[in-house]
Amino acid sequence: MLGGDNRASIIGVGNTRYSKKADGSAELLAVEAVLAAAADAGIDPRQIDGIIPYPGHVGDDVIQAELGLSPRFRTTVDMGGCSAVSALRIASMAVMSGAARHVLLFRGLKGSSGMRKADRPSFLPGQPFRRHLEHVYGMNTPAQRYAVLCQRYKHEYGLDPRTLGEIAIAARAHANLNPGAQMYGRELTMEDYLAGRLIADPYTLFDCCLETDGASAVIVSARNDGRDVRILSVAEAQGTSPDDTSNREPFLDIGLTQAANEVWNDLGVGPEDMDAAMIYDCFTFEVLHQIEEAGFAKHGEAASLIADGGIRLGGKLPINTHGGMLSEAHQAGLNHVVEAVRQLRGECGARQVDNARLVAVTGWGQLGDGSFAVLGGKHV
Amino acid sequence: MFDLDQIPVPDLADPNFAPFWEGTRERKLKIQKCRDCGTHRWPPRVTCQNCRSTSLEWVEVTPRGTLYTYTTVGRATAKGFFNTPYTVGFVALEEPSNVRIIGNVVDVEPSQLAIGMALEGRFVPAGPNGEMTLIHWAPPTT
Numbered sequence: 253m254l255g256g257d258n259r260a261s262i263i264g265v266g267n268t269r270y271s272k273k274a275d276g277s278a279e280l281l282a283v284e285a286v287l288a289a290a291a292d293a294g295i296d297p298r299q300i301d302g303i304i305p306y307p308g309h310v311g312d313d314v315i316q317a318e319l320g321l322s323p324r325f326r327t328t329v330d331m332g333g334c335s336a337v338s339a340l341r342i343a344s345m346a347v348m349s350g351a352a353r354h355v356l357l358f359r360g361l362k363g364s365s366g367m368r369k370a371d372r373p374s375f376l377p378g379q380p381f382r383r384h385l386e387h388v389y390g391m392n393t394p395a396q397r398y399a400v401l402c403q404r405y406k407h408e409y410g411l412d413p414r415t416l417g418e419i420a421i422a423a424r425a426h427a428n429l430n431p432g433a434q435m436y437g438r439e440l441t442m443e444d445y446l447a448g449r450l451i452a453d454p455y456t457l458f459d460c461c462l463e464t465d466g467a468s469a470v471i472v473s474a475r476n477d478g479r480d481v482r483i484l485s486v487a488e489a490q491g492t493s494p495d496d497t498s499n500r501e502p503f504l505d506i507g508l509t510q511a512a513n514e515v516w517n518d519l520g521v522g523p524e525d526m527d528a529a530m531i532y533d534c535f536t537f538e539v540l541h542q543i544e545e546a547g548f549a550k551h552g553e554a555a556s557l558i559a560d561g562g563i564r565l566g567g568k569l570p571i572n573t574h575g576g577m578l579s580e581a582h583q584a585g586l587n588h589v590v591e592a593v594r595q596l597r598g599e600c601g602a603r604q605v606d607n608a609r610l611v612a613v614t615g616w617g618q619l620g621d622g623s624f625a626v627l628g629g630k631h632v
Numbered sequence: 633m634f635d636l637d638q639i640p641v642p643d644l645a646d647p648n649f650a651p652f653w654e655g656t657r658e659r660k661l662k663i664q665k666c667r668d669c670g671t672h673r674w675p676p677r678v679t680c681q682n683c684r685s686t687s688l689e690w691v692e693v694t695p696r697g698t699l700y701t702y703t704t705v706g707r708a709t710a711k712g713f714f715n716t717p718y719t720v721g722f723v724a725l726e727e728p729s730n731v732r733i734i735g736n737v738v739d740v741e742p743s744q745l746a747i748g749m750a751l752e753g754r755f756v757p758a759g760p761n762g763e764m765t766l767i768h769w770a771p772p773t774t
Contacts, residue, residue, distance in 0.1 A: 370709045381675050383642040384649045388758070388766055389736050390634075390705060390713030391720045399703035400722060407701070407747040450706025450717065453742070496675055498722050498732050503701075 254632050255484030255519055260344035260472050262481045262627065263354070264293025265590040267468040270434040270581035273365040274465035282310040282360025283318050285467035293471045295354060297321065300471065302352030304329055304339045306359035306584060307375050310467070315358065325352035330375060332617025333532050334488065334507070336470075336585035337625050341486040343472035353474055359586050360467030368463060369393065377618055378495030385498070394534060395460055397497065397619065399452040402537035404503055406454060409552035413454070415559070416536040417445040420458040420578055422564045423533065427575025429565070429603035434462055435579040459536040461577035468583045468590055481593045484610075484628045487514035491620030500620070504541065508614055508622030512546040515624050523548045526626070527608040528595055529569055530588035532616040533576040539563075542614050543571075546624060565603060573603045585615050589625075596629035634736070636758040636766075639712030644764060648676045651690040656765035659755040661695040663731060664688050672728040693725060695753025695767060700724040700732050704742045712758070717742055723751055723769050739770040 266288025268274070268281045290297040302325035305312040312326055325346050329335040336357065343355035363369070370393050376382060386392065405411060424440035427433035440458060448457035476482065489507035493500045516522050523546065531546075533539045543554040548569055557563065563571040574580040574591035581587055592611040594600050609632050615623035644653045655662030664673045666680035667687040679686055702721035708714045721737040737751065751769040758766045 378675075380642075380646060380648060383640075384646070384652075385675055385734050386720075387710060388639055388642070388764070389720050389734055390710040390718055391703075391734070392710045395707075396703050396705055396709075396720065400701045400720075403703060404701040404747070450704070452706065453702075453704040453717075455703075456706075498734050499674055499730075501730075 254521070254628060255482060260347045260474060260483050261476045262470055262483065262589070262593050263473040263475050263477070264289040264295070264471040265469070265593045266292055267432070267583070267587065267590055268466045270432065270464050270466040271364070272434070272465065274362060278310050278360050278362050278366070279314055279318065281465065281467035282315060282358060285360060285469040286315055286319065286356060286358055289356070289469035289471050293354070293473070295471070300354050300356045301325065302343065302346050302355030304343060304355060304357045306335055308361070308372060310360040315356070323352070325355065331488070331615070331621045331623070332375060333534060333585050334615035334617035334621040334623045336589055337486060337613055337615035337623035338488045340472060340483055340589065340625055341488060341623070344483050344486060347472060347474040355472045356469060357472065357586060358467065358469035359584055362465040363582055364463040364465050366465070381496055393452070395455050396452040398535050398538060399455045401497070401504060401541065402454050402535070405537065405541065412555065413446065414442065415540065415555045416454070416459055417442050418558050419533070419536040419539045419563070420445050423572055423576045423578040425564060426573050426603055427579035430574050430580060433575040433580040434464055435575060455535060461534050462579070462582050464581040464583065466581050466583065468586045470586060470589050470593070478630055479597060481596045482628045482632065484626045484632070485515045485518040486623065486625035487511040487518070488615070488621065488623040491622070494618065494620065497619050506541070506545055506616070506620040506622050508542055508616065508624055509545045511622045511624040515626055516547065519626060521610065521626070526569065526610050526612045528573060528605045529571050529612040529614070530592050531571050531576070531614050532585045532588065533572055533578050534616065536578070538616055539571065542616060545622070546612065546614060565605065570605050573600065573605060588613050592627050596627060633715055633718060633738070635712045635714060636756065637760050639758045641759040641764050648678070652676065653764060655690065655692065656755055656767060659765070660692045661733070661753055661767065662690045662692050665691045672731055674731045674733065694727065696772070697723040697725040697733070697751060699737065699745065699747050699749045699751055701747060702737060702745055704745065719745060721751070721769060733767065735767045735769050737770070738768045
């Protein structure tokens with residue numbers, strides 16, 4: 253059996269409606285998502301005995317108190333957008349070791365109508381570097397920090413704005429097949445994309461992910477019944493100089509390179525075996541960057557995979573069939589895990605990938621921490 | 633272009649950064665150098681990445697280099713930077729060539745920015761009372 257018998261599973265996923273402005277509180281959103289995941293798993297929420305919350309979002313104490321949980325395992329994975337997939341790994345270890353049976357991963361935030369990203373406390377590493385070397389030059393947002401990576405790539409390999417445009421438009425086309433997506437029903441054309449206002453060159457409006465009011469939850473378990481999705485292999489790593497990108501060498505080095513290699517070697521399958529990939533898409537270029545670092549294309553060659561519908565449904569490698577963070581919702585990557593599970597269970601309706609058996613999921617955060625998982629459906 | 637007096641001032645007495653800020657105040661760019669193996673390093677760290685020595689000195693280097701990468705910001709997000717566009721660049725020093733310094737690139741139209749272009753540092757007082765001296769980078773005048 254691929255990945256061996258002794259693997260953890262994802263037994264339940266849930267999410268709220270994603271919107272620009274939710275009526276209820278962030279706590280209510282989180283509770284709704286957790287209850288939905290427990291119902292999806294077919295367990296009583298009180299059977300959840302492990303919790304991994306997300307830094308800066310609704311805390312585990314709130315969920316414990318609201319739902320009367322008594323966890324025997326809790327920890328925090330503080331790796332920014334890398335946390336969702338890294339937490340899958342920690343949760344797998346917890347359930348396989350017997351430290352817990354059902355571990356809940358969740359996040360809930362009013363990230364759009366509440367405080368916006370630039371105003372929220374930052375959990376980035378190297379805060380002294382941020383204060384002494386970046387804020388004093390007007391550099392204080394992810395868009396700005398990641399724009400310089402894209403700019404350098406553009407110099408080294410060449411990059412047509414329309415390639416980034418296709419990443420944004422493919423995400424939107426997928427979101428338009430997903431009634432749960434924040435941008436459902438809102439078409440995006442190349443003309444719209446190219447007219448986007450400047451955020452941080454080369455990034456314009458539609459290169460940047462959404463900010464979202466909403467919550468999502470995933471339950472990892474030692475249970476492995478027919479419908480459960482198995483976590484076949486998962487790894488994480490950090491780029492060199494994980495607290496500083498300015499003097500990183502190689503400049504485009506990220507943790508995903510190593511994490512993906514570990515997973516390919518562990519499983520004995522490769523990029524060509526994946527039926528779809530959910531790639532952490534904080535910005536359009538980071539999709540391209542990770543396509544290359546995870547091995548789906550060689551360095552400098554991702555543009556040819558992206559062209560001609562290659563990353564759309566029906567293409568060579570459908571990417572972010574839910575619309576991703578660019579067009580479904582910002583759930584710091586947990587929605588990517590949720591979508592992978594739904595694809596593998598064949599529940600995606602109009603956006604279903606035919607016969608999806610293996611789906612890759614990436615995490616990216618904290619200036620280049622990377623995580624990588626391959627999830628498998630019941631026929632694997 | 634910049635509201636220099638509104639830029640937040642970090643803790644200039646932070647031992648990892650104080651010699652740097654004292655340097656810029658004297659219009660000098662100072663970076664760290666390992667006393668044992670001579671490797672230059674930036675941003676400031678307590679350990680040499682080459683030989684693990686924690687013995688270091690701060691040395692003056694020439695504020696000249698080339699643009700390694702950059703972004704021109706169109707959406708204002710930071711205190712002191714409400715007027716857009718402005719540009720933040722990473723400048724690869726001429727010597728030592730393994731060091732890149734972050735700073736605003738000035739006196740270049742955004743459309744004229746190019747990776748590899750030559751730049752030299754200018755020392756610019758900032759903060760509510762001019763208590764910190766920043767480095768801006770512009771095409772060489774000579």
